[in-house]
Amino acid sequence: MAGVTDTAAESRPPGLARLGFWMALVALALLVVAPFAIYPVFLMKILCFALFACAFNLLVGYVGLLSFGHAAFFGGAAYFTAHSVKVWGLTPEIGLLIGVAGAAGLGLVVGFLAIRRQGIYFSMITLALSQMFFFVCLQAPFTHGEDGIQGVPRGRLFGIVSLDDPLAMYFTVLVIFVAGVLAIWRIVNSPFGNILKAIRENEPRAISLGYRVDRYKLGAFVMSAALAGLAGGTKALVFQLATLTDVQWQMSGEVILMTLLGGIGTMAGPVVGAALVVTLQNYLSAVGIPVNVLIGAIFIVCVLLFRRGIVGEAVHLLSRRAR
Amino acid sequence: MTMIFGVALPALLGQLLLGLINGSFYAMLSLGLAVIFGLLRVINFAHGAQYMLGAFAAFLLLERTGIGYWAALLVAPLIVGVVAVVIERTMLRRLYGLDPLYGLLLTFGIALVLEGLFREWYGTSGKPYAAPPELVGATNLGFMVLPIYRGWVVAASLVVCIATWLLIEKTRLGTYLRAATENAALVESFGVNVPMLLTLTYGLGAALAALAGVLAAPIQQVSPLMGSNLIIVVFAVVVVGGMGSIMGAIVTGYTLGIFEGLTKVFYPEASNIVIFVIMALVLLVRPAGLFGRGA
Numbered sequence: 001m002a003g004v005t006d007t008a009a010e011s012r013p014p015g016l017a018r019l020g021f022w023m024a025l026v027a028l029a030l031l032v033v034a035p036f037a038i039y040p041v042f043l044m045k046i047l048c049f050a051l052f053a054c055a056f057n058l059l060v061g062y063v064g065l066l067s068f069g070h071a072a073f074f075g076g077a078a079y080f081t082a083h084s085v086k087v088w089g090l091t092p093e094i095g096l097l098i099g100v101a102g103a104a105g106l107g108l109v110v111g112f113l114a115i116r117r118q119g120i121y122f123s124m125i126t127l128a129l130s131q132m133f134f135f136v137c138l139q140a141p142f143t144h145g146e147d148g149i150q151g152v153p154r155g156r157l158f159g160i161v162s163l164d165d166p167l168a169m170y171f172t173v174l175v176i177f178v179a180g181v182l183a184i185w186r187i188v189n190s191p192f193g194n195i196l197k198a199i200r201e202n203e204p205r206a207i208s209l210g211y212r213v214d215r216y217k218l219g220a221f222v223m224s225a226a227l228a229g230l231a232g233g234t235k236a237l238v239f240q241l242a243t244l245t246d247v248q249w250q251m252s253g254e255v256i257l258m259t260l261l262g263g264i265g266t267m268a269g270p271v272v273g274a275a276l277v278v279t280l281q282n283y284l285s286a287v288g289i290p291v292n293v294l295i296g297a298i299f300i301v302c303v304l305l306f307r308r309g310i311v312g313e314a315v316h317l318l319s320r321r322a323r
Numbered sequence: 324m325t326m327i328f329g330v331a332l333p334a335l336l337g338q339l340l341l342g343l344i345n346g347s348f349y350a351m352l353s354l355g356l357a358v359i360f361g362l363l364r365v366i367n368f369a370h371g372a373q374y375m376l377g378a379f380a381a382f383l384l385l386e387r388t389g390i391g392y393w394a395a396l397l398v399a400p401l402i403v404g405v406v407a408v409v410i411e412r413t414m415l416r417r418l419y420g421l422d423p424l425y426g427l428l429l430t431f432g433i434a435l436v437l438e439g440l441f442r443e444w445y446g447t448s449g450k451p452y453a454a455p456p457e458l459v460g461a462t463n464l465g466f467m468v469l470p471i472y473r474g475w476v477v478a479a480s481l482v483v484c485i486a487t488w489l490l491i492e493k494t495r496l497g498t499y500l501r502a503a504t505e506n507a508a509l510v511e512s513f514g515v516n517v518p519m520l521l522t523l524t525y526g527l528g529a530a531l532a533a534l535a536g537v538l539a540a541p542i543q544q545v546s547p548l549m550g551s552n553l554i555i556v557v558f559a560v561v562v563v564g565g566m567g568s569i570m571g572a573i574v575t576g577y578t579l580g581i582f583e584g585l586t587k588v589f590y591p592e593a594s595n596i597v598i599f600v601i602m603a604l605v606l607l608v609r610p611a612g613l614f615g616r617g618a
Contacts, residue, residue, distance in 0.1 A: 066424050113603050116610040120366050120423050121562060125606065128559040131552075132599035139592060249555060253431060260428065292439035299432025303425050304417060 016318055031174055040170040046278045047177040048235040053258040053270030055227030058184050061265030063220045064200035068123045068252050069130030070228050075246030077103040077229030082149040082242035083142055092155045092163060096233045103229020104222050111221030115214055134247045148243030152236055176234050180227055185267060196220055257295060260302050263309030272311055335588055336467040342584015344473055347480035350576025351535040352557045354487055357572040359528035361504045363521055365426030371550030372434040373529045376403045377536025382452050382545045392455040399537045400530035407529030411522050441547035449544025476538050484573045491569055559602040565612025
């Protein structure tokens with residue numbers, strides 16, 4: 001999987017890192033004023049999927065493991081959060097914690113099994129296990145089968161702030177998103193993250209240097225699953241709904257597409273990809289063009305023509321010009 | 324009435340037969356996946372869509388041109404094989420030498436497009452496709468009643484699997500194929516047209532999936548979504564068997580189908596997930612798969 005990310009992106013000139021920092025600040029400023037101009041629920045949807053894609057990218061971009069089953073963690077956490085908030089009457093932050101913990105637990109089981117094989121087998125195993133989880137959700141009583149968990153109360157954050165106010169909800173989601181992305185940035189740029197990248201580049205060598213590769217992979221898998229769960233739980237609060245759609249394999253495919261389109265192994269790529277795909281879906285469902293056909297077509301074009309993704313290609317161009 | 328473990332014998336045999344039929348499809352599909360993966364190093368996610376295309380080709384041949392089941396058994400795989408050859412020549416070919424995951428993503432995109440288009444044109448409800456008159460009805464075997472078409476599917480799939488195995492293990496073409504799997508550059512330097520071999524292999528794999536689709540058409544209804552759920556189970560079958568051996572793929576396919584059938588008798592709630600559970604157990608005990616050669 002080492003071939004998926006562009007190693008040139010690692011040796012980018014320092015000017016580009018500074019540019020990235022300023023662009024992130026500008027983007028954050030835009031996100032703070034955006035809800036006054038754009039429908040907040042739409043923005044929150046983008047933020048949830050962007051965090052989901054970033055969490056997925058932690059695994060594929062920095063460890064080189066392509067999971068085809070991340071829907072299980074996203075949708076699973078949505079169920080856990082929705083159930084604990086609606087049925088147990090817990091506050092939203094505790095509900096989110098339960099969602100994250102549940103997703104991490106699922107990630108531990110799935111990851112433990114999947115990292116026993118590599119490459120293409122890893123992808124097939126994650127897909128199969130997430131499909132198994134889908135069938136469990138289909139039959140388990142607490143998920144309410146085809147109906148899903150509906151009418152999830154948003155509740156009061158820390159028992160004080162009512163999240164029924166759209167702006168309060170929006171800024172809560174924004175804080176969660178920023179915290180999640182910062183956590184991923186910190187993981188990637190830590191000694192732990194460097195070992196992950198070493199595994200991606202040359203696994204036998206990492207083993208021969210004495211690293212317990214399996215433990216690092218499992219650690220990254222659990223973190224990725226937990227962050228995907230954070231995104232899923234947040235989405236359940238925003239839409240007050242947890243359904244089978246979020247645990248289906250199509251959802252695993254969508255998050256792959258978002259990451260691939262934006263740029264695997266870049267910090268901003270998954271965010272850009274998620275924003276594009278969500279916007280496209282909203283637009284297409286209004287016009288009545290079959291969404292899956294277009295998503296499939298974008299997949300084909302991405303894989304054939306620009307494998308670095310939008311942000312990846314931009315970074316590549318800029319760093320070549322800087323040299 | 325004879326009882327085994329508290330279950331009536333006819334019910335048990337009926338579910339065993341259903342399991343055997345599912346196993347036939349698992350075997351034919353995982354066989355095609357293994358053949359394609361062996362040479363092209365591509366996991367063909369579009370395999371389920373090609374299976375669906377085969378069923379639809381049979382349905383449309385009958386609907387539009389009046390070409391019946393027996394001819395469709397030959398024509399539908401041919402059509403799908405040609406489509407696959409075009410896909411290989413125009414798209415898949417550009418990804419050789421890259422990480423195999425790109426092949427998975429490309430074929431995933433192709434599967435989405437194909438399924439999306441057929442869903443748009445024909446909706447999600449299944450279309451009935453009648454079995455040919457020769458195979459309608461049932462025969463009493465004394466210990467159970469066997470619907471003739473179901474017996475035919477099991478027999479036909481066994482023949483197809485064995486024929487494919489013979490083609491790969493015993494013929495000259497198969498020898499080239501196996502040699503190219505080991506070392507493509509060397510085989511090419513001996514004057515074998517390896518790019519052509521790759522194209523044909525992908526076409527053959529897709530045609531096998533389409534043939535399975537035609538066989539399935541009278542049992543299940545012809546629907547755009549018939550392939551996508553099946554392919555994930557077949558992936559699990561492939562993980563259990565390991566893609567190192569053709570015979571391994573066949574044996575694993577039938578065995579897991581039978582296990583699934585048995586689960587339906589004794590613990591129906593788990594019948595959807597039993598294959599995935601077996602996959603998890605095999606991964607714990609033998610990570611390389613039952614017939615695999617290393618990870």
